[in-house]
Amino acid sequence: MNMASLSLEQAPPITVPFRFFLTAPLFLLLAALALLAAGPAALESRWSQPLLGITHLFTLGFMSMVMTGAVLQLLPVLAGAQVPQPRLMAWAIHLPLFSGVLLLCGGLYFSTAIMVTLALPLLALAFAAFLVIAIYSLARAPARNASTRAILLALAALSLTIGLGLLLAAGIAGMLHLPMLPLAALHVGWGLLGWTTLLVIGVAYQVIPMFQLTQPYPHTVTRWLGGALFVLVLAWSCHLLLSEPAASRLALAAACGLAACLIAFAVITLRLQQKRRRKAPDITLQFWRVGLASLLAAIVLWLAGQVSATLANSTFYALALGMLFIIGFALSVIQGMLYKITSFLIWFHLQGKLPPGKSPHMKSIIQDHAARWHWRIHLASLPLCLASAMWPMPWIYAAGCALLLGGVLLLANLYRAWNIYLRAGAKAQ
Amino acid sequence: MAEVPANISIELDVRDLDPPEPLQQALAALPLLKPGEQLRMLHHREPFPLYAMLRERGFTYRTTQMDDGSYEVLIWR
Numbered sequence: 001m002n003m004a005s006l007s008l009e010q011a012p013p014i015t016v017p018f019r020f021f022l023t024a025p026l027f028l029l030l031a032a033l034a035l036l037a038a039g040p041a042a043l044e045s046r047w048s049q050p051l052l053g054i055t056h057l058f059t060l061g062f063m064s065m066v067m068t069g070a071v072l073q074l075l076p077v078l079a080g081a082q083v084p085q086p087r088l089m090a091w092a093i094h095l096p097l098f099s100g101v102l103l104l105c106g107g108l109y110f111s112t113a114i115m116v117t118l119a120l121p122l123l124a125l126a127f128a129a130f131l132v133i134a135i136y137s138l139a140r141a142p143a144r145n146a147s148t149r150a151i152l153l154a155l156a157a158l159s160l161t162i163g164l165g166l167l168l169a170a171g172i173a174g175m176l177h178l179p180m181l182p183l184a185a186l187h188v189g190w191g192l193l194g195w196t197t198l199l200v201i202g203v204a205y206q207v208i209p210m211f212q213l214t215q216p217y218p219h220t221v222t223r224w225l226g227g228a229l230f231v232l233v234l235a236w237s238c239h240l241l242l243s244e245p246a247a248s249r250l251a252l253a254a255a256c257g258l259a260a261c262l263i264a265f266a267v268i269t270l271r272l273q274q275k276r277r278r279k280a281p282d283i284t285l286q287f288w289r290v291g292l293a294s295l296l297a298a299i300v301l302w303l304a305g306q307v308s309a310t311l312a313n314s315t316f317y318a319l320a321l322g323m324l325f326i327i328g329f330a331l332s333v334i335q336g337m338l339y340k341i342t343s344f345l346i347w348f349h350l351q352g353k354l355p356p357g358k359s360p361h362m363k364s365i366i367q368d369h370a371a372r373w374h375w376r377i378h379l380a381s382l383p384l385c386l387a388s389a390m391w392p393m394p395w396i397y398a399a400g401c402a403l404l405l406g407g408v409l410l411l412a413n414l415y416r417a418w419n420i421y422l423r424a425g426a427k428a429q
Numbered sequence: 430m431a432e433v434p435a436n437i438s439i440e441l442d443v444r445d446l447d448p449p450e451p452l453q454q455a456l457a458a459l460p461l462l463k464p465g466e467q468l469r470m471l472h473h474r475e476p477f478p479l480y481a482m483l484r485e486r487g488f489t490y491r492t493t494q495m496d497d498g499s500y501e502v503l504i505w506r
Contacts (some may be wrong), residue, residue, distance in 0.1 A: 089489055214472060277473070278445050347449055357457065362449050 012086035014349045020069025027061025036400035040392035046318040053109025061101045081141035097126035117173040127162045144223035153230045157194025164364030178386025180331030214272040232257045255415045266292040283371040287336025319389035346421045353428045373411035438466035467505040
């Protein structure tokens with residue numbers, strides 16, 4: 001297998017990824033609280049202002065926050081790509097990102113243009129700093145493999161997502177007059193199918209075989225999947241430039257190709273995990289399974305929407321598709337990997353600080369039963385979310401409570417782990 | 430390359446263990462290794478993080494990929 005050396009001596013200081021990992025769950029709590037406060041009105045349409053704010057708390061506040069921290073951690077480790085001035089860079093990205101997300105989501109939720117306007121430069125600064133540093137490090141990386149290629153494509157997709165997002169925000173703030181609907185479609189497509197999916201795939205190539213003791217991904221998959229996905233999102237985007245009927249045909253063909261890529265990724269990953277060498281229970285694996293099952297469910301729903309125009313035009317369809325992809329797929333795999341990466345990093349950094357044999361066992365850093373409770377609540381939140389997409393009243397309250405509890409448990413588990421690091425580190429002084 | 434001592438004193442088969450168990454076991458075994466003895470480790474992947482730690486602690490190692498795709502790592506002082 002063409003593995004980059006997972007050289008941990010290149011790892012950045014632990015506070016670099018952890019400032020992202022420990023603050024991201026706060027946005028899950030905010031998202032759930034905002035959902036509860038807005039009530040059924042939030043789900044009247046996928047374009048409702050409160051829902052736009054809530055969605056960005058999930059995608060930008062939680063997902064992108066964790067993904068940014070993970071990329072800063074993984075680049076040196078996977079590709080030998082040293083991030084220059086990691087502490088300074090972490091500040092320069094995290095602070096504007098954190099405050100920018102609060103302002104943007106507040107502005108969208110409360111329909112306050114001035115907050116959106118203020119968020120613009122902050123988010124532009126955070127992502128510009130992140131993209132420059134990540135692409136610069138990757139370009140100089142000694143190791144090139146399927147993972148670094150997929151991550152590079154994910155970063156390209158992120159730059160498009162952010163560019164489109166900034167245009168949309170300027171439109172909402174009244175600074176520009178733009179065709180909002182097509183731009184929003186592109187923004188969602190590049191954000192979810194580009195940035196999110198490509199990064200998940202790139203990271204999966206490394207962490208699934210390594211942490212779950214599976215066979216490596218087949219060579220054909222690692223060679224073609226990332227590039228194919230990127231080209232298909234690009235082809236799908238181009239349909240907006242064409243006139244009918246060519247536009248619809250291209251959009252459908254590209255979407256079918258995307259569905260095929262996602263099915264292939266989900267099925268291959270599930271099969272690799274099924275045939276893993278060590279059958280011990282593993283909470284990260286459980287999160288992956290929920291995530292991949294949700295991804296497949298989202299594709300089935302999309303296919304049903306291609307057959308039934310009534311379904312495709314319903315509010316339920318758009319909401320359920322978004323919920324299955326964002327909460328079902330992305331949140332599941334990100335939270336699952338977060339448990340693994342945080343306990344691994346804490347174990348690893350203590351290894352260097354404490355005398356041999358004194359550092360806590362990796363499995364004791366996040367207790368399995370505590371993570372398992374979180375997983376159960378997260379799983380329960382999915383049908384509740386889908387029910388709320390169909391019948392907002394009263395299900396939105398049940399879904400909101402489950403999401404809130406899930407966020408609280410994640411936060412508690414991560415902070416408990418961080419405390420173990422701080423206490424053990426203090427003893428070493 | 431230095432001569433590998435013939436005497437295998439410690440055998441570690443960590444092929445079915447998930448990270449960081451293999452690394453933990455190797456680090457625990459190293460202090461038991463006397464000069465002239467070697468540790469033979471069977472691993473499902475190449476243990477790159479271990480190499481850096483071995484170099485730091487003054488050990489020499491040699492890795493060979495076996496027919497079944499797993500790795501044999503020989504470690505000595």
